[in-house]
Amino acid sequence: MWTSWWLWALVAMCAGETWREQAERIMQQTPVIDGHNDLPWQLLTKFNNQLYHQGSNLSTLASTHTNIPKLRAGFVGAQFWSAYVPCDTQNKDAVKRTLEQIDVIQRMCQEYPETFKCVTSSQDIRQAFQEGKVASLVGVEGGHSIDSSLGVLRALYHLGMRYLTLTHSCNTPWADNWLVDTGEDEPESQGLSEFGESVVREMNRLGIMIDLAHVSVATMKAALQLSSAPVIFSHSSAYQLCAHKRNVPDDVLQLVKATGSLVMVNFYTDYVSCSAQATLTQVADHLDYIKAVAGAEAVGLGGDYDGVTRLPVGLEDVSKYPDLVAELLQRNWTEAEIKGMLAENLLRVFAAVEEVSNRTQTSHKPEEKPIALDKLGDSCRTQYGYSAAPSLSLRPGALLASLAPLLLSPHLL
Ligand SMILES: *[C@@H]1O[C@H](CO)[C@@H](O)[C@H](O)[C@H]1NC(C)=O
Ligand SMILES: *[C@@H]1O[C@H](CO)[C@@H](O)[C@H](O)[C@H]1NC(C)=O
Numbered sequence: 001m002w003t004s005w006w007l008w009a010l011v012a013m014c015a016g017e018t019w020r021e022q023a024e025r026i027m028q029q030t031p032v033i034d035g036h037n038d039l040p041w042q043l044l045t046k047f048n049n050q051l052y053h054q055g056s057n058l059s060t061l062a063s064t065h066t067n068i069p070k071l072r073a074g075f076v077g078a079q080f081w082s083a084y085v086p087c088d089t090q091n092k093d094a095v096k097r098t099l100e101q102i103d104v105i106q107r108m109c110q111e112y113p114e115t116f117k118c119v120t121s122s123q124d125i126r127q128a129f130q131e132g133k134v135a136s137l138v139g140v141e142g143g144h145s146i147d148s149s150l151g152v153l154r155a156l157y158h159l160g161m162r163y164l165t166l167t168h169s170c171n172t173p174w175a176d177n178w179l180v181d182t183g184e185d186e187p188e189s190q191g192l193s194e195f196g197e198s199v200v201r202e203m204n205r206l207g208i209m210i211d212l213a214h215v216s217v218a219t220m221k222a223a224l225q226l227s228s229a230p231v232i233f234s235h236s237s238a239y240q241l242c243a244h245k246r247n248v249p250d251d252v253l254q255l256v257k258a259t260g261s262l263v264m265v266n267f268y269t270d271y272v273s274c275s276a277q278a279t280l281t282q283v284a285d286h287l288d289y290i291k292a293v294a295g296a297e298a299v300g301l302g303g304d305y306d307g308v309t310r311l312p313v314g315l316e317d318v319s320k321y322p323d324l325v326a327e328l329l330q331r332n333w334t335e336a337e338i339k340g341m342l343a344e345n346l347l348r349v350f351a352a353v354e355e356v357s358n359r360t361q362t363s364h365k366p367e368e369k370p371i372a373l374d375k376l377g378d379s380c381r382t383q384y385g386y387s388a389a390p391s392l393s394l395r396p397g398a399l400l401a402s403l404a405p406l407l408l409s410p411h412l413l
């Protein structure tokens, strides 16, 4: 161990460059695209989304894992900001709160235009890299945010949503979450219901990446099987190294490999080491493992910064990504493999999703069959649209009864 460390230190010195320097050189060209950051949630809970509030200035914000100087020090070139609203908003104000989180992301771009550039395509991300901006994209975390509505799904796409996590840590009426696999929740859709399948098809048609972090294994398999584009896990690690049901098991990693999909590794200690303590090298072990099982093309980063309370030693905030890259260089990852993990793999998946969308827009009509009324949870929502035709189709007898007066009407004869 000791001797090989010295040997490698020597090699690096001969090359005139430390691992860390080499990491920075690579990241100047190819910065990180991180799959999941919950800064918008921090802005809501700490400042009620007031960006002019004393203390919420993103240049000086100190109580979070993320601020502008840390993003710069970490060579972050693109971030999927999480528009997250908790499961207790389901059947309540989930849609309104999701809109507000998308708004606060867009306002970050407006208030800090030298730093953030809100973008919506893979090409835009490359352009932002050129301009030295942090490309900022919206990921909506939890299918409850669409309130079982294909119309809301489409509207969120128009507002910039480019991935939707099919569930958070609760079932939706159309997809099961990971707590089904721990036994804490009952399976309801056995993966995806028929309506859930129409959500996935519509996401393919629109060009929204399907995110399988937080879903049950049955939902992972159903979505991987059905999707005509590769999918992502925006913030999940390897189940084989830490047997937490939020992580991705080996048989699913095989499907990831077969479909050209992507696992963006989560840094939360509970998912890295299955304990309250973890280290940077254990995160590197997850990256090594996913690379070994699914290929270097399947590896990405989704740190979950500002969404978690415990992070590994060495990866305490968003400034630390170069140290992780230095560790992988030390583990003999090639420059191409590292660039893949940092950005190119996500850009490949995103472009494939855009291509499928471009192709299917012309051949496929939008999905429009509403979810069955009896699948919607109890709530104060109204039932417009459900009172006439759809309820008749549920009761064929009622259809006949309602047609009878028309058929018998003398005006029609
Ligand atoms: C944040 O602080 C910087 C300087 O500390 C200032 O230039 C900038 O206008 C502030 N931005 C906002 C949105 O308050
Ligand atoms: C890296 O490669 C060198 C030379 O091929 C080898 O000696 C070394 O053991 C490798 N290190 C690791 C961590 O695989």
Ligand SMILES: *[C@@H]1O[C@H](CO)[C@@H](O)[C@H](O)[C@H]1NC(C)=O
Residues within 6 Å of the ligand: 351, 352, 354, 355, 358
């Ligand atoms: C999809 O279509 C748009 C609009 O025509 C085009 O700008 C974009 O390059 C296409 N994307 C891919 C990946 O084919």
Ligand SMILES: [Zn+2]
Residues within 6 Å of the ligand: 141, 213, 214, 235, 307
């Ligand atoms: Zn999450």
